[in-house]
């Protein structure tokens with residue numbers, strides 16, 4: 148039984164009226180492979196969400212982000228594991244980021260967010276975020 152929940156933090160990085168969406172590379176799970184997500188990753192033991200988010204984005208994009216308010220939390224059961232994702236509204240630093248792990252990036256306005264092929268957990272986060280903005 149999949150009882151263990153992987154704690155994940157995600158950054159919804161805002162620049163003006165656009166939000167940063169990142170495309171994952173190929174992975175062993177078809178339901179995540181080349182799907183879109185928000186930058187972030189797993190929270191390590193002893194780390195706060197804030198610390199994990201800053202570390203993950205430095206690691207995967209060589210970028211400094213400023214973490215703002217929590218915008219949502221979702222728990223999702225993938226076929227092989229379970230995640231609990233907490234999303235924070237963030238601002239990016241002035242420097243350009245690099246795609247060290249992702250294969251593509253897009254800055255999209257709210258009304259276009261749903262056009263991408265998101266990881267399933269993110270669909271829920273996006274729905275909630277959109278309804279909050281209405």
Ligand SMILES: Nc1nc2c([nH]c(=O)n2[C@@H]2O[C@H](COP(=O)(O)OP(=O)(O)OP(=O)(O)O)[C@@H](O)[C@H]2O)c(=O)[nH]1
Nearest residue numbers: 155156157179184185186187188189230232266268269
């Ligand atoms: N970063 C991120 N991960 C997400 C999102 N949505 C979602 O389902 N996930 C899943 O949550 C998990 C996060 O793990 P990760 O692989 O990004 O984190 P990590 O770099 O710490 O992991 P690793 O070092 O084990 O590879 C993955 O299974 C990923 O598919 C999202 O919006 N952002």
